[in-house]
Each structure stands twice: as C-alpha cells, then as structure tokens.
Amino acid sequence: MQVVTTIAGSDSGGGAGIQADLKTFQELKVFGTSVITALTAQNTLGVSGVMPIEASFVEQQLQALLEDFSISAVKTGMLFSSAIIQTVAQMTANTKVPLIVDPVMIAKGGESLLRQDAIDAIINHLLPVATIVTPNIPEAETLTGKEINTLADIKEVAKLLLQTGVQCVIIKGGHLADRNFAIDYIFFKNGQSFSMQTPRIASKNTHGTGCTFSAAITAFLGSGLPIKEAIIEAKKFIQLAITYDLALGNGHGPTNHFAYQNYKETCEVIIHES
Numbered sequence: 676m677q678v679v680t681t682i683a684g685s686d687s688g689g690g691a692g693i694q695a696d697l698k699t700f701q702e703l704k705v706f707g708t709s710v711i712t713a714l715t716a717q718n719t720l721g722v723s724g725v726m727p728i729e730a731s732f733v734e735q736q737l738q739a740l741l742e743d744f745s746i747s748a749v750k751t752g753m754l755f756s757s758a759i760i761q762t763v764a765q766m767t768a769n770t771k772v773p774l775i776v777d778p779v780m781i782a783k784g785g786e787s788l789l790r791q792d793a794i795d796a797i798i799n800h801l802l803p804v805a806t807i808v809t810p811n812i813p814e815a816e817t818l819t820g821k822e823i824n825t826l827a828d829i830k831e832v833a834k835l836l837l838q839t840g841v842q843c844v845i846i847k848g849g850h851l852a853d854r855n856f857a858i859d860y861i862f863f864k865n866g867q868s869f870s871m872q873t874p875r876i877a878s879k880n881t882h883g884t885g886c887t888f889s890a891a892i893t894a895f896l897g898s899g900l901p902i903k904e905a906i907i908e909a910k911k912f913i914q915l916a917i918t919y920d921l922a923l924g925n926g927h928g929p930t931n932h933f934a935y936q937n938y939k940e941t942c943e944v945i946i947h948e949s
C-alpha cells in the first residue's frame with residue numbers, strides 16, 4: 676500500500692482542504708496521511724473563521740509521519756503563513772519525495788487563506804523544492820506579478836515559474852474566458868508542454884476543485900504513474916467529480932469524489948502536444 680501525505684487546512688464543510696484530499700486518496704486506493712496547517716470554520720456559503728496552527732506544531736506532525744512511514748508523494752494546499760511554508764519546504768527538501776504544490780490563496784467566496792507576506796516564501800522556498808505547482812490564473816498572476824490575458828501570457832508566466840526550480844507547471848484555465856472548455860496548460864523544465872481540454876461544466880458546485888485535482892495528481896504519482904499520465908488521469912477525476920455533483924449545501928457545493936471509480940471509462944480528455 677502506498678502512503679501519501681497532504682499538508683493543508685481543514686475545511687469543516689468537507690469539500691476542500693484536508694477533507695477533499697483524504698477522500699480523493701481513499702478513492703484512488705492510496706493510504707492518506709495528513710498534516711493540518713489551519714482550521715477553518717467553513718461551509719458551502721463561505722469561510723467564517725480561520726485558526727492557524729503554530730509552525731512548530733506543523734513540524735511536529737510532519738516529523739511524526741516521516742519517522743514512521745515510507746511516503747511516496749506529498750501535496751500542499753493552504754499553508755497560510757511564511758513560517759509554515761519555510762518549515763514545510765525545509766522538511767520536504769530532505770525527503771526527495773515528489774512534492775505537488777497547490778498554491779491556495781483565496782477561497783471561492785473571497786476569504787484569504789494565505790498571508791500576503793507568504794507569497795515570497797512560496798516563490799523563494801517552496802517552489803525550488805517542488806515537483807509540480809498547480810496555480811489557477813489569478814494565483815499565477817499573483818506569484819509572478821504578470822497579468823494573464825492570452826496564451827502567450829500563460830507561456831511567459833510558466834517560464835518565470837519554471838525559473839524558481841519547480842520541474843512542472845500546470846496553469847489551470849478554469850478562470851479564463853472560454854465558456855465551452857476547461858483547458859489546463861502543462862509545461863516541463865525540459866521544454867516539453869501540452870494542454871488538456873474537457874467540456875466546461877456550468878455548475879455552481881465547484882468548491883474544492885483545485886484541492887481535489889492536486890490530490891488526484893498526488894495519488895496517481897504516489898501509485899507510480901509517470902507524471903504525464905498522473906496529470907491526465909487527475910483531470911478525468913476532477914471532470915467527473917464536477918459532472919456528477921452531489922447538490923449539497925446552499926452555496927458552492929462540493930464535488931463528487933465517488934464519480935471517478937464509477938465513470939472513468941466514459942471521460943475523454945483532449946490532449947494537444949506543443
């Protein structure tokens with residue numbers, strides 16, 4: 676049994692954060708462990724409170740896992756503070772385990788999940804030791820200070836992010852203007868790149884999509900899939916999770932983590948190599 680770890684915030688509403696990650700790991704048949712960086716009081720309507728955990732206790736949680744398990748992949752989500760980011764970067768750098776960084780900044784409702792001073796820490800400490808980073812368009816803009824309007828902008832921003840040392844950049848196009856497709860752009864350090872396209876689903880139930888997508892990449896990589904296959908299978912996982920939503924809550928509801936196992940043969944992802 677492969678063991679994987681999520682380092683993220685708790686979402687009491689169960690659709691994002693640690694809860695989304697562990698559900699994804701379970702569905703993809705890897706053993707999930709977790710390091711909690713913050714508690715959020717949250718539901719499908721928004722975040723009503725955030726209680727960060729001390730960086731030293733984040734360290735203690737991760738240390739406990741590293742001392743006992745052979746971990747095959749690690750992901751990060753909400754990290755909240757520069758102190759937590761630096762702790763996680765130092766500790767994961769020594770492990771040589773694939774590290775997937777979802778640079779979570781704000782919740783769908785607009786509440787901040789990352790302190791402003793922590794952006795520099797992501798660039799200077801975390802990305803140099805990361806395998807994959809998965810920003811959406813606003814996150815990629817914040818990390819690089821560049822505005823993104825066109826595909827040329829996406830390529831330029833990916834190049835800047837690759838300069839930090841991260842091996843693969845996935846820029847998620849969910850926030851782009853295209854009404855028909857959800858297209859993600861993937862760039863590797865060796866110059867290779869490709870895009871993945873699926874039909875855009877008109878749904879308000881997209882709470883935790885970024886968490887779930889990056890958790891699925893982590894599970895597939897941790898299970899031994901090559902990086903490109905892991906990314907494509909994760910795109911199927913999130914596409915099906917949005918398609919077969921559960922209609923829970925009164926706001927932006929969670930996605931359906933059960934859908935992939937039932938419908939994976941039915942999901943087509945269009946790949947364009949470049």
Ligand SMILES: Nc1ncnc2c1ncn2[C@@H]1O[C@H](COP(=O)(O)OP(=O)(O)O)[C@@H](O)[C@H]1O
Pocket residue numbers: 811812847848849850851857858859873874875876877878881884885886888910913914917
């Ligand atoms: N409405 C949607 N329909 C289909 N796929 C979506 C939709 N929204 C997001 N996705 C996909 O879900 C994954 C996670 O996206 P997310 O982090 O929410 O990014 P974004 O903020 O760009 O939507 C990406 O693969 C993205 O393309």
Ligand SMILES: Cc1ncc(COP(=O)(O)O)c(N)n1
Pocket residue numbers: 683684685686691692693715717752753779781782783788881882883884885886887
């Ligand atoms: C604890 C926690 N982590 C992450 C998110 C981001 O969620 P989304 O993937 O919808 O942007 C969240 N709302 N709460």
